[in-house]
Amino acid sequence: MPDRSESLERWRRVLTVSWALVGVLILAAASVFALVRISPALVPFGLALVIVFLLRTPVAALERRRLKRGAAVAVCYLAILAALAVLGLFIVPPLVDQVRQFLGAFPGYYDRVLDLWGQVQRQYSAVAWPSWLDDALVGIRDGLAEQLASWSANLAKTLFSVGGGAVSFLLNVFLALVVAFWLLKDMEVIKREFVALAGPKRRDEASIVIGKVSTVLSGYLRGQAIVSATTAVIVTIGFTVLGVPYALVLGLLAGALNIVPWFGPLVAEVISAIAAAFVSPWLALWAVLVVIGAQQITDMFITPRVMSEQVDLHPVLVIFSLLTGAALAGIVGMVLAIPVAAIAKGLFVYYFEKWTDSSLATENGALFRSAVPCETDDRSAMTDEER
Template identity: 30%
Template sequence: MEQGPMRRERSINLGRHDFAFGIGLRVWIVVGAIIIGTAALNVLDVLAPVIEFFAVGSLVAFVAAPIVNGLEARGVSRSAGGLVGLAVVIAVIVLILMIVAPLIFSQLLELFSRVPQQLRDLGDWLGTLAGDFKFLAEYSWASQLGTVFDTVADNAARYAATVAGDLGRGVIPFISSVGSQLFIVFLGLVLAYWLVCDYPRIHREIGTIVGEGHEMSYRFMVAILSRSVGGYMRGTIITSAIDGALSFVGFLLIGHPYALLMGVLTALFHLIPVVGPVISSAFATLVALFYSPALAIWTLIICMVAQNITDNVLSPRIMQSAVSVHPAMSLVAIVVGSALMGPLGMVVAIPLCAALKGLFIFYFEKQTKRQIVSWDGAVFQGQPFHDEAGDPVPAYDALGNDSFVSDSQLISDEAAPSAEAEPKPPELENPWANLMALNNLQARGTSVFRNPFASENDDSAGDGTKTS
């Protein structure tokens, strides 16, 4: 008679034990993951210079590869083409340091010297404005605005004096203070030279090592990395320069006192997706507010117009040679990159994130035979490709393009798979792209804004069919 209740009690105790064991196991899994993650971050922090070295070398190589390939197609050896590519990069850096940097430093010095007095003037103006409204006189904070801004101005004056002293010493001391960083960058440029010179032979040797069965997957993987990293960096640099130039011209027209500085900051912050343009616009508008509310409003309008022209009209054409990244992924990548490698990490994080996304698409579709890329997707939004049987083509879905594989010289036209691109639904078309004046703004057109790195076979319409 008692065996039934005892058996039920024993089963209840076993159930409680299993439940407690499951909870404890989950807790220890979380604790172990935190410990492993912390250890991995510490290791990455120690290896940050090594990661930076490989990142600089790989990025420069990916960016310079199309230039070297183009020169090789015109009969120039890869060694000479590599030197030309690096010479262009170094010339641009020297040009910026020798011409643009002194002008920026002078405007920064002027800006920092005027900030304290402008803060006091702003406090007086707000105090007067608060006094004109009787209902604000009841609040104590309204009468203390001038005192608060005077305190902020005094602190800003001390900070501005320190920063102005550092800037006043010029570019050379700044370069000396980051000498170790520049040495790593120099070694990265050397690595980039050898990569662009020998990468066809390197890929051939690695293909032999991985074997005939995996060689094609390896070459597609390299093509995905090249398009993600190189295409993104080239497109971002071009769009950033255009955004900065448009903003600079607009600031000049409205009489912004720091037009050049704000234009350069706009271009630099445009390199940081999502948050960068917002920060540069807010900063330019705030500086203009010190002079007049009307100038601040016009500055904000210029920023919005320049960003819309760049992001909605020009960027879809220019960035067609890159793999897109969802804003949420961009923010996560920026935070992780900044934590690991500082400002440089913020710049390289997005293309590396795009590369990881492309690799995931390639291997997911290859293993599951399910197409994750679609026109109306979110994280995996893009142009889907199908073969003759209607199955997804993982390589082209990951690349977002059916001509890059052959253009990159990684895979011959005979070995590249045949694919048909799915047309973009009319309801998803960008209305900005239908502007009559911009209908001929193709990637390889004769327009001023053409992308010099785009392929002749790039199908910007997105509805073409290619048979390799």
């Protein structure tokens, strides 16, 4: 009888966990559906969270210098406004001019690509191609021509509607700055309230989970911003020295595309090579080498220092997360794949070690290597009540 009762109890627990998982999946699906429906209204809040995670470290540093939290946030905002003023005076005017020139030269690129294809076709017309290869090349040519025409039409539509999009973007940025200010100012209070929602028995666990998630997200965003900015600066300087057309535009594009791992730098190399190829084939090669060199410099010297301690993922997990993110949500999924995977790995390791009372992550591990312990911003910052 005892064995039978233990077996029934075990099956009861299994069924309870199974139904709980089904409920969680249903709740997750409903949440995703709701988020998709209201996603336009959430844009300023998403931007606000990015601002919060980027500024929480400098705000905490100013707080340690005995500034009140509101004053620390105001100082960071003044620094941002000063940086935007400098960009508006010295970076934006030449950037706008180069973008205008680049868009004006786009139809010429299209015509020259077709002329180049015609020259290659005439030069090798005497070669006895297999019929299937000739058909394939003709199909590729027609497909490229159709795709380029489609891109040109879409580009024209985008430029025609860019005014309304710019107004909407500026409005979202303004709302994001307002929301981020209040979130940063009351961050400690909001964190205590979220921890309190877990109940007295779960407060320590909730505090640890919130700390892990916020540490990974803030570390990833800060690191990605530094890596992208460094890539943009190196590429812009290199292209300017080499004489690559539209160096500033291509440099900023390389920095922005660096957010998408692997695929982004490859696209930047192709675009840069096309822009430089119409000056000289050797310049196209040098342009590709500059982008690759900038990527290697950031990967070897910048990324390990600013991201490894916060987002410590094995290459196998990185590849799996990128492919999964791309399959689920395309480019957006690839951008979000690494921080989501890092958070999931950190929570899995925490709960596994808690439930099994054993160590899984080690400093010399592979899939479950532990990050270097560091003091988080939340521990070092003091609230006004604590002072």
